Amino acid sequence: MEVTATENSENESLWGGAKKPFEATYGKMMMWFFIVSDALTFSGFLVSYAFSRFKNIDSWPIADEVFNHFPFLHGVEAPMYYVALMTFILIFSSVTMVLAVDAGHHMKQSKVAFYMFLTIIGGAIFVGSQAWEWKNFIKGEYGALETRGGQILQFQNLETGKRVSLEEFAFELPTDRSTHEKSKGLWYSNESTVSEITVSEVKAGFENNEDLVIRTEKLNSFGRKTVLSRENSLAKIESASQVVQGANLVHNEYGNRLFADFFFFITGFHGFHVFSGVVINIIIFFNVLIGTYERRGHYEMVEKVGLYWHFVDLVWVFVFTFFYLV
Amino acid sequence: MGHDSHKLSIFRGYLKFKSNQQKIWGVLVFLSIVTTIEVFLGIVKPEILMTPFLKTKILNWIFIILTLVKAYYIAWDFMHIRDELSGLKDAIVLPLIILIPYLVFIILLEGDYIFNIMQEGFVSWNF
Numbered sequence: 001m002e003v004t005a006t007e008n009s010e011n012e013s014l015w016g017g018a019k020k021p022f023e024a025t026y027g028k029m030m031m032w033f034f035i036v037s038d039a040l041t042f043s044g045f046l047v048s049y050a051f052s053r054f055k056n057i058d059s060w061p062i063a064d065e066v067f068n069h070f071p072f073l074h075g076v077e078a079p080m081y082y083v084a085l086m087t088f089i090l091i092f093s094s095v096t097m098v099l100a101v102d103a104g105h106h107m108k109q110s111k112v113a114f115y116m117f118l119t120i121i122g123g124a125i126f127v128g129s130q131a132w133e134w135k136n137f138i139k140g141e142y143g144a145l146e147t148r149g150g151q152i153l154q155f156q157n158l159e160t161g162k163r164v165s166l167e168e169f170a171f172e173l174p175t176d177r178s179t180h181e182k183s184k185g186l187w188y189s190n191e192s193t194v195s196e197i198t199v200s201e202v203k204a205g206f207e208n209n210e211d212l213v214i215r216t217e218k219l220n221s222f223g224r225k226t227v228l229s230r231e232n233s234l235a236k237i238e239s240a241s242q243v244v245q246g247a248n249l250v251h252n253e254y255g256n257r258l259f260a261d262f263f264f265f266i267t268g269f270h271g272f273h274v275f276s277g278v279v280i281n282i283i284i285f286f287n288v289l290i291g292t293y294e295r296r297g298h299y300e301m302v303e304k305v306g307l308y309w310h311f312v313d314l315v316w317v318f319v320f321t322f323f324y325l326v
Numbered sequence: 327m328g329h330d331s332h333k334l335s336i337f338r339g340y341l342k343f344k345s346n347q348q349k350i351w352g353v354l355v356f357l358s359i360v361t362t363i364e365v366f367l368g369i370v371k372p373e374i375l376m377t378p379f380l381k382t383k384i385l386n387w388i389f390i391i392l393t394l395v396k397a398y399y400i401a402w403d404f405m406h407i408r409d410e411l412s413g414l415k416d417a418i419v420l421p422l423i424i425l426i427p428y429l430v431f432i433i434l435l436e437g438d439y440i441f442n443i444m445q446e447g448f449v450s451w452n453f
Binding site for chain 2: 022029047048053055056058064079084097303310311313
């Protein structure tokens with residue numbers, strides 16, 4: 001070893017720690033390692049979503065019918081617009097992040113701080129938008145019945161083709177059914193609040209209103225939900241076992257249960273990444289303000305959090321496509 | 327890192343920028359155009375693109391291709407992969423472009439198979 005080392009001085013510095021592999025610093029390389037592994041994690045999630053969708057390809061909920069809210073536009077069907085806005089916000093905050101990195105290369109402290117600030121604002125707006133999207137999803141809009149087999153039955157007007165919410169037509173029937181409490185019965189079983197509307201109320205209202213028909217989960221050859229005739233609807237409603245309003249991890253009014261599970265899990269995991277990104281950005285922002293990197297002589301830390309931030313944007317590009325577009 | 331070691335052209339050199347900042351804005355414009363096309367197609371859903379092609383609609387293939395285009399420019403220009411040495415570039419990109427399509431292929435094939443089993447099997451899923 002000694003011999004070769006003295007023979008070739010270049011080799012000596014190669015192993016002596018002076019030369020960086022790939023001309024990248026340790027920290028940047030580790031950020032890339034993390035991003036590659038995180039990218040594989042997200043692809044695992046998105047692929048499992050795709051698996052469930054392919055498994056239920058003829059009955060998967062239609063995204064345009066689920067995500068059609070826009071702030072201050074109540075009752076207006078506005079599919080895509082809000083999520084498109086969110087996408088633009090995230091791309092724009094990616095741009096301000098790149099500009100911060102660029103300003104860092106030129107050692108312009110106040111510019112880095114300014115662009116970091118804009119990035120944080122963009123990230124915060126995005127997380128807020130996602131929370132709003134979740135709120136609408138959890139609350140639901142029309143409500144539906146669930147059959148014993150777990151299928152969702154939704155209601156619409158036969159003539160206008162418009163969806164009808166359960167509250168609009170369900171009859172109010174007298175009932176002695178109340179929410180089960182531990183103090184009043186089995187101490188080991190629990191019950192969440194009983195739905196305001198019961199199955200028999202929905203049935204009674206449905207039989208009374210001649211205009212109503214049922215739309216099932218099944219997609220027809222045009223990719224739209226199958227609408228049953230009035231007679232078939234009356235037969236179908238007999239298999240209903242419970243009322244579903246809104247969405248949680250077990251039931252959702254939009255259709256297949258897995259749809260809500262994957263929505264919560266994947267957008268939640270992504271939202272958690274954005275939230276962490278905002279927190280990290282805030283820390284770096286204050287470090288920029290107090291001049292840490294000015295004293296250190298370089299702004300590589302901004303570059304590293306920038307990589308993470310762009311990765312979050314990159315993941316959103318895919319989530320956007322596979323949840324909202326495809 | 328040298329201060330001005332950025333490669334300043336995109337689209338294989340068809341579009342050249344004077345500074346790195348200009349390139350960033352240029353990429354933003356490009357990404358915005360692509361996203362606008364996606365949103366436009368997603369809202370209009372032209373009937374001509376709804377014909378099935380390779381297991382799904384042509385429209386869905388357009389969405390997927392546009393997504394990959396966006397992903398390329400985010401990684402290459404915002405994450406500066408364009409400026410890295412080819413060794414690092416390959417170490418990052420190759421595992422992803424080998425493993426992810428492989429995973430997608432086997433899982434989707436399996437999903438499709440299970441769909442057929444549930445369609446043609448004797449078990450009723452609507453009890």
